Amino acid sequence: MQLTGNQRLERREPQRGVSPEVEEGQRSTALPPGTRAPYFKLHTTPDQAVALDDFKGKRLIVAFYPADWSPVCGDELAIFNEVLPEFRKHNAEIVGISVDGVWCHIAYAKYNKLHFSLLSDFEPKGEVARTYGVYRKKDGFSERALFLIDEQGTIRWSYVSPIGVNPGADGVLDALEDLENEKSQKGAAA
Amino acid sequence: MRGRRQGTLVMDVGPRDHVQGPADAPVTLLEYGDYQCPFCGAAHPIVKALQRQLRESLRFAFRHFPLTTIHEYAEGAAEAAESVGAQGKFWEMRDTLFQNQPALDYGSLLGYAEELELDLERFATELDNHVYAPRVREDFISGVRRGVNGTPTFFINGVRHEGAFDFETMLDAIQIRMTNLAA
Numbered sequence: 001m002q003l004t005g006n007q008r009l010e011r012r013e014p015q016r017g018v019s020p021e022v023e024e025g026q027r028s029t030a031l032p033p034g035t036r037a038p039y040f041k042l043h044t045t046p047d048q049a050v051a052l053d054d055f056k057g058k059r060l061i062v063a064f065y066p067a068d069w070s071p072v073c074g075d076e077l078a079i080f081n082e083v084l085p086e087f088r089k090h091n092a093e094i095v096g097i098s099v100d101g102v103w104c105h106i107a108y109a110k111y112n113k114l115h116f117s118l119l120s121d122f123e124p125k126g127e128v129a130r131t132y133g134v135y136r137k138k139d140g141f142s143e144r145a146l147f148l149i150d151e152q153g154t155i156r157w158s159y160v161s162p163i164g165v166n167p168g169a170d171g172v173l174d175a176l177e178d179l180e181n182e183k184s185q186k187g188a189a190a
Numbered sequence: 191m192r193g194r195r196q197g198t199l200v201m202d203v204g205p206r207d208h209v210q211g212p213a214d215a216p217v218t219l220l221e222y223g224d225y226q227c228p229f230c231g232a233a234h235p236i237v238k239a240l241q242r243q244l245r246e247s248l249r250f251a252f253r254h255f256p257l258t259t260i261h262e263y264a265e266g267a268a269e270a271a272e273s274v275g276a277q278g279k280f281w282e283m284r285d286t287l288f289q290n291q292p293a294l295d296y297g298s299l300l301g302y303a304e305e306l307e308l309d310l311e312r313f314a315t316e317l318d319n320h321v322y323a324p325r326v327r328e329d330f331i332s333g334v335r336r337g338v339n340g341t342p343t344f345f346i347n348g349v350r351h352e353g354a355f356d357f358e359t360m361l362d363a364i365q366i367r368m369t370n371l372a373a
Contacts, residue, residue, distance in 0.1 A: 075340045081259050083334055113259040168339035 029133035030145055030160050037062075037149040038131040042119035043102050050095060050117050052153065059092035059179070060149045061172055064134050064142040066163060068100045068108035068118070076144070076166040081114050083169045090176040092148075097121050097128060099141050134160060148175045201332045202348065203251045208280045210241065211249035216371050217364050218249040220345040222333040225268060225287040226261035226294055229355075230342045234288040236357050243361065247368065252284065253329040255341050263294035265326065270299040270313075272322035277308045347371075 031038070037060075041051035052060070065076060080087075080094055087094055096118045100108070105118040121128045121142070129135035129142035136143060146167060148157040157175035161167040203209065203218050221237065223230040241248055254271070256264035267287050274283035286302045287294065296317070303313045316322065333343065337350065344351040344360070346367050353359045 078257050078260050079334065079339055082257060082330065086331065086334075115259075166339040168337045169334050170337045173335065 030143070030158050031133050031147070031155055033156055033158060035155045037147070037153050037155050038128070040097075040119075040128040040131070042097065042121055042128060044117045044119050045106060046102055050119055052149075055093055055149075056153075057151055059090060059151060059176065061087065061092055061094040062132070062147040062149065063094060063096045064129055064132065064145040064147075065096060065098050066136075066139070066141040066144060067098055068104050076168075077114060078112060079166070079169050081112070081116070083173070084115055086169075086173060087176070090173075090180065091151075092176055095119050097142070099126050099129070136163075146172060148172060148179075150179060201336075203249070207251045207253065208275060208284075209249055209251045210281060212246055213249065215249035216247055216368055217244070218251060218347055219360075219364065220251045220253065220348075222253050222255035222329075222338045222341060222343045224254070224256045224261055224264045224341040225271070226264040226291060227257070227341045228291065231288050231291045233342045233355050234285075236355060236360060239357050240360055240364065244364065248364070253333060254326045255330055255333045255338055255343070256326065257341070265323070266296060266299060266317070267294045268326045268329075269320060269322045270303070270317060272325055273313050273316040274303060274306060274308060276316070276322075277312070279306050279308065282306055 037052060039052050041049050043049050061080075063076070063080060077096055080096075084094070094116045096114075096116065098105075098118070099121050100118075101122050102120045105120055108114075109118050119128075125140070126135045126142060132145070132147065134143040134145040135141075143160045144163055144165070144167065145160045146158065147155050150156045156179060157172075159167060159171055203220055207220075219237070219240065221230075221233070223233070237250060241250055254268040256268045258265040271280060271283045271287060274280060283302065283306060286306070290298065290302070299317065300310065300314060304310055336345070342355060344355060346363055349367075351360070351363055353363060
């Protein structure tokens with residue numbers, strides 16, 4: 001049986017004594033479900049910053065991607081852009097994070113008509129990706145990784161895709177539905 | 191990514207779909223496509239060649255997957271295809287749209303409908319009121335939930351085709367499926 005991203009990650013414990021930065025040949029050290037989401041505050045324009053706690057009371061999808069303008073991410077962010085209404089039905093917002101600078105993000109978001117924020121993990125370079133365990137030190141950019149953070153700031157699902165593969169939106173939507181089901185089950189049990 | 195459905199199509203091809211070929215064909219090829227996508231444009235003659243080659247062994251279905259924010263005219267073209275489909279000429283319109291990818295603006299769509307000798311007033315009213323927008327969205331979301339992450343994406347008997355979409359690769363993939371069925 002092929003595992004879902006979620007199942008795969010639950011089995012992927014961070015190795016003791018290994019730097020959280022992902023090296024060639026090592027297993028991913030992406031923060032697993034159940035972990036408190038590390039705080040971040042990053043610029044989206046030269047004078048505007050977006051922080052994790054701006055999304056308090058909402059679910060947040062954090063999409064780390066290697067770089068603006070690289071062909072696969074274009075598709076990935078375009079799909080997320082199209083699926084925004086479905087994310088919002090689940091009380092979820094999305095941000096994209098890469099090591100590109102704000103001017104690059106502005107041009108890229110405008111070109112692709114993105115309706116969500118792209119955050120610049122630019123200085124210190126890749127610091128937020130490092131705290132989430134998805135920085136590729138050797139390459140100088142992040143993994144293509146998705147995190148779903150719940151209303152309380154806990155990571156509930158995470159997935160790292162092969163660097164050249166667009167993960168699509170079905171995994172995130174599945175994870176959002178799982179959260180919804182869990183919530184209604186808890187409500188029924190109470 | 192494979193979601194929990196692992197690439198298997200849950201919303202099967204059925205009466206809601208635009209279909210060519212016999213209902214009992216051993217292989218159903220389903221395409222998720224975008225009329226403004228150049229790769230879908232390139233795939234269009236390949237699908238036709240597969241249909242010619244495989245004749246009654248192949249059922250082909252098409253669902254809309256317009257990336258509306260990067261392809262300005264893709265949604266309008268998809269809705270136009272549905273509207274023309276309601277007047278019985280979906281496949282003719284599909285051919286026209288793929289053959290005229292650089293011109294999919296509103297005026298051009300009206301021109302194509304006129305060439306197909308349709309009830310133009312009905313067509314224009316349906317386009318203006320986005321009558322088929324929910325249907326197009328339903329196609330799109332059905333694709334998203336099966337892991338469609340770009341266009342064109344093909345499914346062969348409900349299983350996603352992972353390889354290239356040149357004629358030989360597609361034909362091989364389809365014939366492997368047919369052989370497996372026969373075994």
